[in-house]
Amino acid sequence: MRHTRWTGRLGRGLIAFTAAAATGIAAMSFAATPAAAAPAGPAAAQAELGEACTAADLGKRHPFIQSVEVAPTITHFKGWYVTDGSLGSQTVETSTQTVISVSVGQKTSIESSFEVEALSKAGASVGLDVQMSYTSTGSTSKSITWNFQKPGYYALYEGTKKVTGEYGSLNCNRVDLGDGTFGLKWVAGPSNGSYTTYTTLEEGAVRCEDAVPANSIMRKAQDLLDCGTAAARAEHAPAVKASAPAGSAKAARGGKAAGPNPAGRSAGVAPGFTCDEGYYKIGTADRSLFWTAPGFLQGDNIQLKPSTVLSLNLDQWQLCHGPEINGVAEQILVNHSSNKCLAIAEQTAGDEGSPLVQTDCKSDDLQRFYIYRDVPGSDNIGVQNKYTGYMIGHDRYAEGQPLRQYSSGRQDGSGTYVLVKA
Structure with missing residues (x-):
């Protein structure tokens, strides 16, 4: 099944900007024109990668969304056969299919401004209203009442759109402006992580023969039914996503490690520092x-x-x-x-x-x-x-x-x- 995917690496131009920022940090021997430190006070309402910041922003950060993926997901499911003699309202006990929990980074308790802002930006990037507080779709069975109007083999389901991806951290830092001077800008900081959230839960019932939109929650439920031939079922099976190759670690900074000072202050510091x-x-x-x-x-x-x-x-x-x-x-x-x-x-x-x-x-x-x-x-x-x-x-x-x-x-x-x- 196709997934909706949007990636926000913010363009090749911003990659060049990040490289320039890194160069500027290393080029501290260049002549610089110091800017007066801005007094502490409220920062601009919106932080954007590459935009100017002030000294008052050095101790702040904001999230930006690097990628977002939307996948229709069935949380509860039951295959249910309805005959002419059993039409009308029925209550069916469905079993847990998938549990989705809201999380940002290593946190599953969404309580900080950064976590809420990250989830809000993720939802906005794909035009969806998503959960922005800690919750989950539930791990216990669920009863669904449905009024069946036609006989057939039904998928009774509860489902949602699962929203996942990666976020980065915007931090204020010095940047080489390219003419021997420096300025403060919002840059992509080292801190990043992944997030998970989901949209409003919906219940439904769908038969094998019903025509439903591709890439929908109903289609995902229909795919779970034992409909048609094995070949037909295989045609609708979701593609297996290949694992991304592991990225190489950033090289440690060069140079000899200094020995401990006379007081032995660096004796317990980690290797490579x-x-x-x-x-x-x-x-x-x-x-x-x-x-x-x-x-x-x-x-x-x-x-x-x-x-x-x-x-x-x-x-x-x-x-x-x-x-x-x-x-x-x-x-x-x-x-x-x-x-x-x-x-x-x-x-x-x-x-x-x-x-x-x-x-x-x-x-x-x-x-x-x-x-x-x-x-x-x-x-x-x-x-x-x-x-x-x-x-x-x-x-x-x-x-x-x-x-x-x-x-x-x-x-x-x-x-x-x-x-x-x-």
Whole structure:
């Protein structure tokens, strides 16, 4: 059976744009004209790949739909024979054929703005109203009451249009404008995933001899009946989709891996990561509060705190960079004082507002981040976790506030931080 398929890789021109963006990130030795950092505030209503963004957008992200496939799907089915003597209303118990659950990425509980936006854009791209909250078609049998007007062999069914595909992440990052200057634009970030949703469920009954539209839910139900000859049934069987060849992994960034510094800070970092010399502080735009690891017996949550001599290097982080995706390198952040790695709490990794913590360093995507940078001359950055795809921010500007993850970032611009040498 033919499936409706639309692919949104956004055109060959945008592929060229992405390549240019990656080149710009690597070409930091070129002369640049720094742009003044935009103050935190609401971003443009709609983010589009290749459009300009501001420093206030560095800590935000939006979905874009890379592909969408629509397939008529039968969720409940029963073959039912009706004779002249059994016409009229009957209630038939159907069995579960397929269970469809709404999901975005690794989440089956649709509760964040990013997930809802992704499903909304997927439905809009094919002109369908789809489910945008967590639900499923059900795994138990279902009774269908139908008024049979003609004798025949019927398919009693419940069905829907299953909508699946892949989404990407739009992130604000510096881009080489091609004349030695840089600007901020929405680019295709490293984070992506797949989604599943479906349209309104419908019930029906169809006979073998009924003429129904191709690529319809009724036709899908009819195909499940034992109608006609084996050759005729084979003619309507859905084609088996060939598996796509596995893509080659992105090569890790070249160069020798640096050995551990005198304090041994890179000893626990995953293989293939190179640690910068020295340390950094990550703070709010006014540089008054900084990402600070907890002291002894103070838990694991990373908090915003002033930087003082009493900070004992708990507000200093070593950056270790590894493989690049779309020109953005994975980063592991190791705390200067505790020698532990920045991470998203494992127990609540899928939750909106899950806190940042420090944990023993290991090869774990919860400890890997992407850093999006402002134009050269500016220290502004946005930070994204690799495993969840969520952006880092905080609920309110106050000492002691924990750092948290948000699916779409902080829309007031407070997810834009500064990265400065310690």
